[in-house]
Amino acid sequence: MKKILLSLQVLAISLALSACGKTEKREYKPEPEKKPADSAALTVLPTNWKKAVHLMKGFPTGIQVFLNNKPINGKSALMYSVVFDPKLIELKPVAAATNKKVSDFYRDEVAAKYVCMNGGFFGTNTSYSLSMFNKTISAVNIKSLNTSF
Numbered sequence: 159m160k161k162i163l164l165s166l167q168v169l170a171i172s173l174a175l176s177a178c179g180k181t182e183k184r185e186y187k188p189e190p191e192k193k194p195a196d197s198a199a200l201t202v203l204p205t206n207w208k209k210a211v212h213l214m215k216g217f218p219t220g221i222q223v224f225l226n227n228k229p230i231n232g233k234s235a236l237m238y239s240v241v242f243d244p245k246l247i248e249l250k251p252v253a254a255a256t257n258k259k260v261s262d263f264y265r266d267e268v269a270a271k272y273v274c275m276n277g278g279f280f281g282t283n284t285s286y287s288l289s290m291f292n293k294t295i296s297a298v299n300i301k302s303l304n305t306s307f
Contacts, residue, residue: 200242203239203241207226208225208226209223210223217272218247218272221243221247222240223238251277252296253296261274285297
């Protein structure tokens with residue numbers, strides 16, 4: 159038993175000495191900084207628009223979100239702008255037969271999704287704008303509109 163312990167001690171000391179032995183001098187070469195593929199803005203916006211990186215976690219290259227909190231007519235406002243490259247990101251317009259919240263559209267979409275926004279012109283249960291995706295029309299343009307005001 160003492161022989162085995164002595165052999166293990168000798169082995170441990172040998173490994174420690176070889177690990178601490180002199181080796182050739184190596185220079186420190188840091189990895190070059192890797193910038194995200196979409197670090198450059200996809201478009202030029204006025205200076206009051208700031209890229210909202212905190213909202214873009216998990217976004218692929220080709221879509222960016224910008225924020226603007228500049229007051230409008232003296233009232234505070236928070237505005238969002240979503241910029242995307244249609245060569246890289248597909249826009250999927252959808253319409254509902256009944257009134258639906260934007261959050262419900264987002265929740266119900268099964269495909270990968272990054273942004274859901276209320277766009278186009280519409281009235282109660284009626285879209286006034288064309289909505290078409292993959293050659294399927296879910297809403298046609300309104301032919302005419304008469305208002306009393």
